[in-house]
Amino acid sequence: MPVRIAVVGAGKFGQTHLDVFTQLGDEGIELAAIAEADPARAEALRARYGIPVYADHREMLAKARLDAVSVATPDHLHRDIVIDAAAAGKHILVEKPLDVTVEGAEAMVRAARDAGVLLQVDFHKRYDPDHQTIERRVRSGDLGDVLYGSVHMEDRIEVPVEWFPHWAAASSPAWFLGVHFYDLVRWILKSEAKTVYATGTKAALLRDHGLDTYDCVNAKVDFVNGAAFSFDTSWVLPKEFEAIVNQGLRIVGTKGVFECDSQDRGTRSCIGGEGMATYNANFKRETIDRRGRRLLRGYGIESIEDFAGNVAFLQAGGRLSDLGKGVWASGEDGLETTRIAVAVHESLATGRVVRLR
Numbered sequence: 001m002p003v004r005i006a007v008v009g010a011g012k013f014g015q016t017h018l019d020v021f022t023q024l025g026d027e028g029i030e031l032a033a034i035a036e037a038d039p040a041r042a043e044a045l046r047a048r049y050g051i052p053v054y055a056d057h058r059e060m061l062a063k064a065r066l067d068a069v070s071v072a073t074p075d076h077l078h079r080d081i082v083i084d085a086a087a088a089g090k091h092i093l094v095e096k097p098l099d100v101t102v103e104g105a106e107a108m109v110r111a112a113r114d115a116g117v118l119l120q121v122d123f124h125k126r127y128d129p130d131h132q133t134i135e136r137r138v139r140s141g142d143l144g145d146v147l148y149g150s151v152h153m154e155d156r157i158e159v160p161v162e163w164f165p166h167w168a169a170a171s172s173p174a175w176f177l178g179v180h181f182y183d184l185v186r187w188i189l190k191s192e193a194k195t196v197y198a199t200g201t202k203a204a205l206l207r208d209h210g211l212d213t214y215d216c217v218n219a220k221v222d223f224v225n226g227a228a229f230s231f232d233t234s235w236v237l238p239k240e241f242e243a244i245v246n247q248g249l250r251i252v253g254t255k256g257v258f259e260c261d262s263q264d265r266g267t268r269s270c271i272g273g274e275g276m277a278t279y280n281a282n283f284k285r286e287t288i289d290r291r292g293r294r295l296l297r298g299y300g301i302e303s304i305e306d307f308a309g310n311v312a313f314l315q316a317g318g319r320l321s322d323l324g325k326g327v328w329a330s331g332e333d334g335l336e337t338t339r340i341a342v343a344v345h346e347s348l349a350t351g352r353v354v355r356l357r
C-alpha cells in the first residue's frame, strides 16, 4: 500500500514538495491530492498532475484518502490547516516557521500530540552536509565549550518584491530567513535561547516598493549554555549579487573554530549576460537517474523526503516515540524557534532585551 500524501499550498516553494513526492513514486509514496486556493493555479495543477485539486483543505481532508499532509501556504496561514489535519488524524509536514505566534505554535503542537500524529517542520539547514559536520564535531566536544558565533542570511531584493509581494509585509527577514538559523544553532548547541535583543531598519522596501516591513533584522541571542550568537538577516541585496541568497556561519569554542560559507561552496562562473555567479549545489541540484529521469537531490529535497520516510515508518507499524533520534525537526523544535522569532520582534518593537527563560 503506498503512503498517500497531499500538498496544501502549491506556490513557489510548494512546487518543491510536489517534485519530491512525485519523484518518490517508485518508492511507495503517492502524491494523492493538492489543495490550492488560487483557481488558475489549481486548474494548471489538475492538468499537470491528473490528481484531485481542491480549493479548500477541509474539503480535501473530508474527501481524499490520505495518510499525510504537507503544508506550504504563507507563514501566517499554516495554523488552521495543521490543526485541521491533526484532527483528521493525518501526519503533517509544515514549512518553516511553524507559526508566527507562540499561542498558534503551541496549539499546533497540542493538536498533533492529542491526535497522536507526527508534526515535522521543514528546517532543511539541518540536512546540509557541512552543517551536519559542525553539529557532529560540537556534539563530540571537539570544539570545547561553544563561546560565541555569528550567522548571516541575506536574500536578493527580488525575493520579497517579486516572489511574494502579496504577503511580504506580513513577514520579515527574521521570519523568512532568521528562523532557518535560529533552529540550526539550537540544534548544533543542544541549548535553548535565554535572552534576545534585536534592532532593525525599515527604509528601502517601504520607500521604493510600498512594503511595510524590515529591510534587515539584527538579533543577538544568548543561550542557556552560555553561548552568544548574532544573527544578521536582510532581503535587500541588489539583483547583481552573485546568488539569490548569501549565507554562512562561524562558531568559536574553547578548543576551536568552525567557519562555513553556506552559499559559495567553491564553484563560480561568469557567463555573458549573467554576470558572476556562485552555487550552493548542496541545497538543490538536478541529476539523472539510471532510467534517464530527472531527479532532484540536495538538503532542500532530503528534508522533505525524510518526512515521507518517517510517515512510511509509522504506516508500517513504527512508533512515534522511536522517531525522536533523527535529524528532523519536530513541532516542539518549531515552537522553540517561533519563541525566538517572536522575541526578536518584541525586542524590535520595544527596544528592550526579552528574557525567554
Ligand SMILES: NC(=O)c1ccc[n+]([C@@H]2O[C@H](COP(=O)([O-])OP(=O)(O)OC[C@H]3O[C@@H](n4cnc5c(N)ncnc54)[C@H](O)[C@@H]3O)[C@@H](O)[C@H]2O)c1
Binding pocket: 008, 009, 010, 011, 012, 013, 014, 035, 036, 037, 038, 041, 055, 056, 057, 072, 073, 074, 075, 077, 095, 096, 097, 122, 124, 163, 164, 176
Ligand atoms: N524551506 C525553504 O527554503 C522555503 C523557501 C521559500 C518559502 N518557504 C516557506 O514556504 C511557505 C510558502 O512560501 P511560498 O514562497 O511558496 O509562498 P507563495 O505565496 O508562492 O505560495 C503560497 C501558495 O499557497 C496558496 N494558499 C494560500 N492559502 C491557502 C489555503 N488556505 N489553502 C490552500 N492554498 C493556499 C496560495 O494560493 C499560493 O499558491 C512559507 O511558509 C515560506 O516561508 C520555505
